[in-house]
Amino acid sequence: MAVGRLSQVRLAGLTVAVPEGLRDWHEQAAQFGAESAEKTAKLTGVFHRRTAAPEVCASDLCHLAAEQLLDTLGWERDTIDAIVFVSQTPDYPLPATACTLQSRLGLPTSTAAFDVNLGCSGYPYGLWIAGRMIGATGFRRVLLLAGDTISHLTSPDDPATAGLFGDAGTATALEFDPLVGDIHVLLGTDGSGESSLCVQAGGARHPGPGTQAIADPSRYLHMEGADVFAFTLRVVPPLVTQLLESAGWTLDEVDHVVMHQANAFLLQHLARRLKIPAEKLVVALDGYGNTSCASIPLALADALADQLATEPQRLLLIGFGVGWSWGGIALTTGPMPRPQIVVCSSTPRELAAHS
């Protein structure tokens, strides 16, 4: 695994925006039968989730989260050096959504902006990329915007994905701080897993069908659940062990382990395998669903907002999935403004008018 380290980078704040559309597992009961839907909901831990209306994009949710975060931190917009948008549901094939967000957020034209196409591993990767830009001779302030609307890619007829995914957008503020400890990073990839979690159509290799071809399965997310599970069991335990070694920590010294919120069964199985005590494992699936690259910051804001606001926290952030791609971050956060979860009830047009 690629080993990295970030120095003099502080996680200054975090905000999450979720759509107002609240969905419930009974929809799947009507579609797939009550017994099967209930078993699935119990296994995944997702009885309720939030999904975005078709016209709401991940960028809209990230936009709202970023506006709220800038207000909370009191950061002037002309102090932002870069924005990184991590998503697998960008607004367009081109231009990069980060460019549109620079304009929508009213950031100066001196801002560096680009997209990163990663899903479940996207938050650790995003922290590493954004953090690497920061330094005494580099950028001072970077916004990491990680969000997805994966529910727009799931087929209502597929029991493996229909009730699992939710949508969210997040904004994380990173800034130069010479007095903070190092952040330890591990990253890895095994692209042989490309077909196990894949949306085939819509890219350059398989351009069609358009979004109008509702019945064509190639426009929907295909997920081989058993492959995902076996991949995770293969990769995550050594990732956690090596990350602890890199940081020089024992599991006892970690306050919380926040993994990509794939499903509750998987997280609890990994915790048993790694001997992570239940009180250190964050499970924040119910109410939101699996929100792809947004799931780690969402879980932080949902489960640890009070702790993050009051005391330093030693955290392991572990992302894994589509690619196959994985990343782990070991960091100590200082007290930060209490992370907020805001509900987005605006349409993209209203958001644009507001900014």
Add this chain to the structure above:
Amino acid sequence: MTRHEFLQLVDQVLELPVGTLTPADSFQEHENWTSLSFLGLIAVVDEEVGITLSPAAILKCATIEQLMDLVADKLSDHRRAA
């Protein structure tokens, strides 16, 4: 773990009374076999035997006997490597 105990694990995964299945039975054709029991089987073997079976290899097993052979092979590879 004995083969008899393994058989009981498969009963458990398929939510059947202990002693229902025999080594000659096809677990994948049982009416209780679903995508969730597929995950359950991988999880229980990982937890009880300490090895992660490949889903593709599981799908190639026509009977529980073949599944037990797969686990035994994988376990001896694992021990050789250790």
